Amino acid sequence: MKFKRILNLIFQCSHLIKPFIYQNILFIFLTQLIVGLTLITPLILRYLIDNILTMKNWDLFPKFILMMSLALVISRVLSLATNIIYNRFAVNIEEKARNDLLSSILKKNMQFFNEVDEGDLVDRLMRSPEQLHTIPSLYAERLLSSIATIIVVFIIIIKIHSKMALFSIIVTPLFLVLYIRSRKLFYEQVREARQESASLTNFYLSTIRNIKHVKNMVYEEYEKEISDKSNRVLKKLGIKYSLTGAIVNNSVQILTKLNQLGVLIYGSILVNNEKMSIGTLVAFYSYLELLYTPVVSIIQTLTELNSSIVGMERYLEYYNENQEENFLDGLSFEPQDMSIEFKEVSFSYGKKEILRNLSFSIDHAEKVLLVGKSGIGKTTIISLLKRFYQYESGSIKIGDLNIESYNLRELRKNIMYVTQDSFFSPVSLRDNFKKVNPNITESEIIDALNKAHIYDDIFNSDKEGLETILTRNGDNFSGGQKRRISMAMVFASNAPIIILDEPFVGLDRSTTDKIWDNLKKEVRNKTVLVIDHNFRDTDYFNKVLEFDKDKILRIKV
Ligand SMILES: Nc1ncnc2c1ncn2[C@@H]1O[C@H](COP(=O)(O)OP(=O)(O)OP(=O)(O)O)[C@@H](O)[C@H]1O
Ligand SMILES: [Mg+2]
CATH class of the missing domain: 3.40.50.300 (P-loop containing nucleotide triphosphate hydrolases)
Known part of the structure; x- marks a missing residue:
C-alpha cells in the first residue's frame, strides 16, 4: 500500500525528475558498480589467506596487492563520481521544484491566500523542495544496492557453507517485526513535528512583521508565552521521534552483533574440526558484515522515507490546486471603450x-x-x-x-x-x-x-x-x-x-x-x-x- 502511494507521489513529481533523469540513472548505475566491487573483496581476502598465507606461496603476493589496490582505487573513484552526480541531481531538482511551486502559488486565487497560513507556505517553499529528490535517487539506490547485495551475498554464502548461511539469517524475522512496529509511529511523529514547526514559523513571521503593534499593546509576554508553548510541543515531538529512531537503530545493532557472535563460534568449531578453512571463515564472516549492512540500511531507509513522503505530500498539496486560469489566455485589452x-x-x-x-x-x-x-x-x-x-x-x-x-x-x-x-x-x-x-x-x-x-x-x-x-x-x-x-x-x-x-x-x-x-x-x-x-x-x-x-x-x- 505504501509502495503504491510512493509510486503515485513519484509519478506526480515526474515533471521535476524528467529533465534530470539521466543524472539519476548514471548515479544508480555507478553505485551498482561499487556494490559489485565491494562484493569481490572478501574473495580476494580468501585468496590471500588460503592461497598465499597458508600455502606460503609468496610469489602470488604482488598479484593480491594488485587486485586489492585496483578494487580499492576504482571503488573510491566511483564513489567520488557518484557523490558529485548525486549532488547535482539533488540541487537541480530542488531549484526546479522551488521555482515551479512559487509559480504555482502565485497563480492561486485570492481565496487560497485568505485561508493559507503564511509560515506553512514558507515552509513548503523552503523545505519541501529539499526532500523531493531523495526517494527517486538516494533511497531507490540504497534499496536497489541493498537488495542486490543481500541476494548475491546470500547465494555466495550458501555456496560457501549452506548450513551456516541459514544460521546467519535467523534474526531476519525480528528485523521485520521491528520495522513494522516503528514505521507508522515514525511517519505520524514526523508529520506532526513538521506541522508544528510550520505554525511556529508563521507565528514568528507575524510577531516580527507586527513588532510595532506588539510593543504598542505591550504584548511581549503574551507572544513569548505562545512561543514557549509551541517550542515545548516541538521539543517533546523531537524527543519522541529521536527516541523511536534510537530504539530501532540500537535494537538492530544488538541483534546483528549477537548473530555475528553465534556465527563466529559455530565457524570456529567447524575450523577446529577441519571442516572449513580459515580463509573460508574469514570470507564468510566478511560476507556476513556485507549482509547485515544492507539489512540495517533498508530498515533505516524505510524509516527515513517517512520524512521524504511528508515533504513530497506537502509539496504536491500546494502544487497545481486552486489555480487562476492561465494569465495569457483570452483577448488582449483594447482601450477604445472603457465603460x-x-x-x-x-x-x-x-x-x-x-x-x-x-x-x-x-x-x-x-x-x-x-x-x-x-x-x-x-x-x-x-x-x-x-x-x-x-x-x-x-x-x-x-x-x-x-x-x-x-x-x-x-x-x-x-x-x-x-x-x-x-x-x-x-x-x-x-x-x-x-x-x-x-x-x-x-x-x-x-x-x-x-x-x-x-x-x-x-x-x-x-x-x-x-x-x-x-x-x-x-x-x-x-x-x-x-x-x-x-x-x-x-x-x-x-x-x-x-x-x-x-x-x-x-x-x-x-x-x-x-x-x-x-x-x-x-x-x-x-x-x-x-x-x-x-x-x-x-x-x-x-x-x-x-x-x-x-x-x-x-x-x-
Ligand atoms: N477577504 C475577505 N474575506 C472575508 N470577508 C471579507 C474579506 N474582505 C472583506 N470582507 C468583508 O466583506 C465586507 C465588505 O468589505 P469591503 O472591504 O468591500 O468594505 P468597504 O465598503 O470597502 O469598507 P470600508 O469603507 O471600511 O473600506 C465586510 O463586511 C468585510 O468584513
Ligand atoms: Mg474599502
Missing part, C-alpha cells in the same frame, strides 16, 4: 453574502464617486472587477465584453487601482515606478513625483532620491508620504481606467486639493472611479453612486 457595467452581480465571502444582484454602469471616460457605509462592500466591487474573486451570478463588462474574455494579466494591468492600504515592493523607488510603467523615463518619474507633491520629501531630505529602498512596505515613509507616492504612481501609469480607494486619507486639505487639481487634468480621457466617504469636490463627478448592499440608493447625475 464598466455591473449587471445583477451577487457575491459572498464563503457564507457571508456581500453583494446581491447589484447593477450599475460607468460610461467611457466618465468620472464616478462611490460612497457607502464602511464594510458595505465598496472595495469588494473593485476586487471583482480586477478578478481577485469570482462573483457567483450576473455579469461584469468592460466595453462590450465580459471581463472573463480578457487576458487576466492585461485586464489587471489596465486598471490602475490605488488600494486602501499603500503597498510597495521592497526595492528602490525607481524600480517601484518601473513596475507600474516599464518604459517610464527618469524625467517622467520626477514629473509624477512633483504632481503628487512628494518630490521634496524624497530629494530635499536625508532620503536617497529614486534609489531610496521602500523597506517593509515603505515603513521608512510616513503614512501621508506613502499615500502621495501611491498617487505619484497614478500619474506614472498609462492605464485607461483609474480607481482610487480612499486616496487622500491622512493628507491635509491644501495638499489634497493640489494633488486633486493635477489629477483632474491628467485623467481627462480616462474612466475614473473614486471611493471616498468624505469627498468634497462632488461637482467634478458625472455621477455619485451611493451604494447599499443590493442596490444603488441614490444616483446624483
Whole structure:
C-alpha cells in the first residue's frame, strides 16, 4: 500500500525528475558498480589467506596487492563520481521544484491566500523542495544496492557453507517485526513535528512583521508565552521521534552483533574440526558484515522515507490546486471603450453574502464617486472587477465584453487601482515606478513625483532620491508620504481606467486639493472611479453612486 502511494507521489513529481533523469540513472548505475566491487573483496581476502598465507606461496603476493589496490582505487573513484552526480541531481531538482511551486502559488486565487497560513507556505517553499529528490535517487539506490547485495551475498554464502548461511539469517524475522512496529509511529511523529514547526514559523513571521503593534499593546509576554508553548510541543515531538529512531537503530545493532557472535563460534568449531578453512571463515564472516549492512540500511531507509513522503505530500498539496486560469489566455485589452457595467452581480465571502444582484454602469471616460457605509462592500466591487474573486451570478463588462474574455494579466494591468492600504515592493523607488510603467523615463518619474507633491520629501531630505529602498512596505515613509507616492504612481501609469480607494486619507486639505487639481487634468480621457466617504469636490463627478448592499440608493447625475 505504501509502495503504491510512493509510486503515485513519484509519478506526480515526474515533471521535476524528467529533465534530470539521466543524472539519476548514471548515479544508480555507478553505485551498482561499487556494490559489485565491494562484493569481490572478501574473495580476494580468501585468496590471500588460503592461497598465499597458508600455502606460503609468496610469489602470488604482488598479484593480491594488485587486485586489492585496483578494487580499492576504482571503488573510491566511483564513489567520488557518484557523490558529485548525486549532488547535482539533488540541487537541480530542488531549484526546479522551488521555482515551479512559487509559480504555482502565485497563480492561486485570492481565496487560497485568505485561508493559507503564511509560515506553512514558507515552509513548503523552503523545505519541501529539499526532500523531493531523495526517494527517486538516494533511497531507490540504497534499496536497489541493498537488495542486490543481500541476494548475491546470500547465494555466495550458501555456496560457501549452506548450513551456516541459514544460521546467519535467523534474526531476519525480528528485523521485520521491528520495522513494522516503528514505521507508522515514525511517519505520524514526523508529520506532526513538521506541522508544528510550520505554525511556529508563521507565528514568528507575524510577531516580527507586527513588532510595532506588539510593543504598542505591550504584548511581549503574551507572544513569548505562545512561543514557549509551541517550542515545548516541538521539543517533546523531537524527543519522541529521536527516541523511536534510537530504539530501532540500537535494537538492530544488538541483534546483528549477537548473530555475528553465534556465527563466529559455530565457524570456529567447524575450523577446529577441519571442516572449513580459515580463509573460508574469514570470507564468510566478511560476507556476513556485507549482509547485515544492507539489512540495517533498508530498515533505516524505510524509516527515513517517512520524512521524504511528508515533504513530497506537502509539496504536491500546494502544487497545481486552486489555480487562476492561465494569465495569457483570452483577448488582449483594447482601450477604445472603457465603460464598466455591473449587471445583477451577487457575491459572498464563503457564507457571508456581500453583494446581491447589484447593477450599475460607468460610461467611457466618465468620472464616478462611490460612497457607502464602511464594510458595505465598496472595495469588494473593485476586487471583482480586477478578478481577485469570482462573483457567483450576473455579469461584469468592460466595453462590450465580459471581463472573463480578457487576458487576466492585461485586464489587471489596465486598471490602475490605488488600494486602501499603500503597498510597495521592497526595492528602490525607481524600480517601484518601473513596475507600474516599464518604459517610464527618469524625467517622467520626477514629473509624477512633483504632481503628487512628494518630490521634496524624497530629494530635499536625508532620503536617497529614486534609489531610496521602500523597506517593509515603505515603513521608512510616513503614512501621508506613502499615500502621495501611491498617487505619484497614478500619474506614472498609462492605464485607461483609474480607481482610487480612499486616496487622500491622512493628507491635509491644501495638499489634497493640489494633488486633486493635477489629477483632474491628467485623467481627462480616462474612466475614473473614486471611493471616498468624505469627498468634497462632488461637482467634478458625472455621477455619485451611493451604494447599499443590493442596490444603488441614490444616483446624483
Ligand atoms: N477577504 C475577505 N474575506 C472575508 N470577508 C471579507 C474579506 N474582505 C472583506 N470582507 C468583508 O466583506 C465586507 C465588505 O468589505 P469591503 O472591504 O468591500 O468594505 P468597504 O465598503 O470597502 O469598507 P470600508 O469603507 O471600511 O473600506 C465586510 O463586511 C468585510 O468584513
Ligand atoms: Mg474599502
